[in-house]
Amino acid sequence: MLLAAIVAAPVIAIAVAAMEPRWEVWRHLFETRLASLAWNTARLLVGVALGAGVLGVLLGWLIAVHSFPGRGFFEWALVLPLAIPAYVYGFVMIAFFDFTGPVQTWMRATAGPGAGLPDIRSYWGVVLTMSLVFYPYVYLLTRSAFAERGIVLVEAAKSLGQSPRTAFWRLALPLARPALASGLALALMETLADVGTVSAFSYDTFSTTVYRVWFGMLDRTAASQIALVLILFAAALVATERFARRRAAHTVSDARRTRRIEVSRGKRWLSTGVCAAVLGVAFVLPATMLVIWTARSVRAGTVASSYPSLVGNTLMIAVAAAVITVGAAVLLAYTARRLRSRRLRALTAVALLGYAIPGSVVAVGVLLVLSFADRIAGAALGSPPAFLITSSVVALLFAYTVRFVAAAYYPVQAGLARISPAMDESARALGATPRRILREVHAPMLRGSLVAASILVVVEVLKELPATMLIRPFGFQTLAVEVWERTNDAMWIEAAPPSLAIVVLGALLVGWLTRTGARQRALP
Amino acid sequence: MNGLRLSINGVTKRYPGSAGPAVENVSLDVEAGSILGLLGPSGAGKTTLLRLIAGFERIDAGKITVGGRTMSGPGVNVPAESRGIGFVFQQSALFPHLNARQNIAFGLRHLSAVERMAAIERVVELCALKPLLDRYPHQLSGGEQQRVALARALARDSGVVLLDEPMSNVDVRLRAVIAAELRSILCASHTTAVFVTHDHADAFAIADRVAVMRDGVIEQVGSPHAVYGSPASPFVARFVSDANFLPGRHCKLGVETEIGCLPCALSEGEPIGTPLVAMVRADELAPEYDPNGTATVEQAIFTGSTVTYSVRTASGQLLQCVVPSAWNHRVDVGAPVRIVARAHSIRCFSPAELAG
Structure with missing residues (x-):
């Protein structure tokens, strides 16, 4: 209960702080930017929903029920873009397609100085980038939905004289709608939370505004109010996801059946081509660019000498965050399992909202809570409020816990769900004490879930940017922050080594999780 | 090992929020070393x-004692882990991270290494588990898992073992074999056993005595023969056999129904002509071809060893008749027939009982 309250505190703090009206800032915003901010955020969400939705469903359907060359490889490789932080992909896209980038330079060289592309730093550029980064959420969830029923539906439709296309539009897609809604909700949560990518594209949304109002205008209340708007957006997404999940029928699937549709040769290679193209643009291209730039950077000797300590720093904070977050998730999951109190469940739901809330908003909430704690501590010590905790590693870890406890909670909960009450009861009937049940039955059975949860948190912390930027103690640098600072100065080549480090670490962990099948269980 | 006597006295259990009690004023005695089957439809308690x-x-009320020791009662509630009662779950509930041997040893912590070995040896022999000991639960079939779970419960030498739907994961074709095996293991262990099932064939095959439950209440307790042969209520009759109910009247020899006079043991002093309902099982009736017959065969289902006929009588009632195929006795669908009863003694109920 206390733990749930602590984790939920930042969200509640924002709501409370936002109650204090700060109309001047609002009026200012309203007069100048609010309409365009709302419009920007809304059309970004719609665009990414369409882009990621179409890509994810198409790839999910291809992989789940078709057989074509390379299917087994693409099945897990198509998840890899999850390892690339959106802001890294963003700066690669900009560097690649910008006026001075290789593509346009080449076009001018071959087709004359008039040739070129529309500006990448536009709405379409952002939507394209984010769709390519966030489609894996839709892909993962729809793929498993299709795999469960797809082939049977296609065969049933064929026996009724319908084409596979009809089976897809009239049967498979409507049945996969809950999975699609869940996947889209996750993709849109990420979109909403993003600060790095949109600011690289100079595209303003609510998230970037929170950051600027907090730091630029130093107005906490106004920042909280904008943050509250974002929380409401996020809560709507979470509600959508929950609703979709509730309607998802949990049929027992015949997992051993691997029959797939055989299509003509041409179509088979077309499928391979589509998968290869998406993987190429979404993963191979950025990864290659990063490798090339890193090599150039090494040759030019511009790799910061602090690089090893940077990696060490990042890994250390990520692992520490994972340990704390998974610990909190385990406690929450156990409490939820034992107690059926409604109030506690509501508080747990708020605590789990963190995953949907942008990092900048979480940071604002954490800072509000901690400065309050600082003030209390200051009063208790009889000294003026000192920033004892506010700007420290502790604050950062707290923020990570709030933000990612849901990512850890769901795999832990899934693991606990596999320990049936009958398991506990039979251990009791065999004379085991509760402590022994915990040690000898639960601990070994949960190990896999705990590892999966920890890896997820590590990957998320590796990529996390906005909260880190807002809270990090002075001089504390992580890979993500380093990337952000370099790209802000358009130093693509210097930004490559830390980006590459994030991508490699992330890809290794994500790839490993997907291959062991844990990722599917672990998705919130 | 020796079984302990289990006594249940006026036990009631009510779940908050549900209409009636799940178990209401139930009393049962299970003799030491005997096997009791709890039979009933789902939701019976x-x-x-x-x-x-x-x-x-x-x-909520009542008392449960095992071997004379009160386990549940007013002011007493011995926790499950201290009762020393074995429990075998429907889904076996084996610990998936432990192999069969480790699963069996889980409850034997309190013993010395030598005693533990001996205990395992004993149940392994009893349940014929030797070749399976090093396997993990996912490498075992449903029946094998059930046997390991039983061995795990029996290894504690607990005196009483409880089994929840022990046959539910067993392949249909192996049912009879597994039931016989289960009975012989339980008998050889001399443990008092109580098991739950909704299948009367399983209950009859395994149990020494059967208790039929309905809506939290025990309707009848008795040997399988007694429950089958003289069901205490139409509900029990329907539940343990394919029973037909024929309305009729008390006559000199028994009950006069539309298919003739059926012999029936009647209570003394019932006046001739009292309305009664005769219970005749499907295997006690057979249709016989008769051009002047007033009944008609509507359906014949051939299952291999038997043929099940649905016969419509003159009054419009549909009767089920099961005839062994070996009788080589065929009646075509649509043929006029008369119905022959091959029963020595028919069980009778009053119309009021049938309505309840």
Whole structure:
């Protein structure tokens, strides 16, 4: 209960702080930017929903029920873009397609100085980038939905004289709608939370505004109010996801059946081509660019000498965050399992909202809570409020816990769900004490879930940017922050080594999780 | 090992929020070393009763004693882990990270290494588990898992073992074999056993005595023969056999119905002409071809060893008749027939009982 309250505190703090009206800032915003901010955020969400939705469903359907060359490889490789932080992909896209980038330079060289592309730093550029980064959420969830029923539906439709296309539009897609809604909700949560990518594209949304109002205008209340708007957006997404999940029928699937549709040769290679193209643009291209730039950077000797300590720093904070977050998730999951109190469940739901809330908003909430704690501590010590905790590693870890406890909670909960009450009861009937049940039955059975949860948190912390930027103690640098600072100065080549480090670490962990099948269980 | 006597006295259990009690004023005595089958449809309270005995749930009223020791009663509630009662779950509930041997040893912590080995040896032999000991639960078939779970419960030498739907994961074709095996293991262990099932064939094959439950109440307790042969209520009759109910009147020899006079043991002093309902099982009736017959065969289902006929009588009632195929006796669908009863003694109910 206390733990749930602590984790939920930042969200509640924002709501409370936002109650204090700060109309001047609002009026200012309203007069100048609010309409365009709302419009920007809304059309970004719609665009990414369409882009990621179409890509994810198409790839999910291809992989789940078709057989074509390379299917087994693409099945897990198509998840890899999850390892690339959106802001890294963003700066690669900009560097690649910008006026001075290789593509346009080449076009001018071959087709004359008039040739070129529309500006990448536009709405379409952002939507394209984010769709390519966030489609894996839709892909993962729809793929498993299709795999469960797809082939049977296609065969049933064929026996009724319908084409596979009809089976897809009239049967498979409507049945996969809950999975699609869940996947889209996750993709849109990420979109909403993003600060790095949109600011690289100079595209303003609510998230970037929170950051600027907090730091630029130093107005906490106004920042909280904008943050509250974002929380409401996020809560709507979470509600959508929950609703979709509730309607998802949990049929027992015949997992051993691997029959797939055989299509003509041409179509088979077309499928391979589509998968290869998406993987190429979404993963191979950025990864290659990063490798090339890193090599150039090494040759030019511009790799910061602090690089090893940077990696060490990042890994250390990520692992520490994972340990704390998974610990909190385990406690929450156990409490939820034992107690059926409604109030506690509501508080747990708020605590789990963190995953949907942008990092900048979480940071604002954490800072509000901690400065309050600082003030209390200051009063208790009889000294003026000192920033004892506010700007420290502790604050950062707290923020990570709030933000990612849901990512850890769901795999832990899934693991606990596999320990049936009958398991506990039979251990009791065999004379085991509760402590022994915990040690000898639960601990070994949960190990896999705990590892999966920890890896997820590590990957998320590796990529996390906005909260880190807002809270990090002075001089504390992580890979993500380093990337952000370099790209802000358009130093693509210097930004490559830390980006590459994030991508490699992330890809290794994500790839490993997907291959062991844990990722599917672990998705919130 | 020796079984302990299990006594249940006026036990009631009510779940908050549900209309009626799940178990209501149930009293049962299970002799030491005997096997009791709790039989009933789902929702009858069988599993609840079993969980009350095990101590997973608290009773609201009554008393449960094992070997003379009060386990549940007014002011007493021995926790499940201290009752020393074995429990075998429907889904076996083996620990997936432990192999068969480790699963069996889980409850034997309190013993010395030598005693533990001996205990394992004993149940392994009893349950014929030797070749399976090093396997993990996912490498075992449903029946094998059930046997390991049983061995795990028996290894503690607990005196009473409870089994929740022990046959539910067993392949249909192996049912009879597994039931016989289960009975012989339980008999050889001399443990007192109570098991739950909704299948009367399983209950009859395994149990020494059967208790039929309905809506939290025990309707009848008796040997399988007694329950089958003279069901205490139309409900029990329907539940343990394919029973037909024929309305009729009390006559000199028994009951006069539209298919003739059926012999019936009647209570003394019932006046001739009292309305009665005769219960005749499907295997006691057979249609016989008769051009002047007033009944008609509507359906004949051939199952291999038997043929099941649905016959419409003159009054419009549909009767089920099961005839062994070996009789080589065929009647075509649509043929006029008369119905022959091959029963020595028919069980009769009053019309009021049938309505209840």
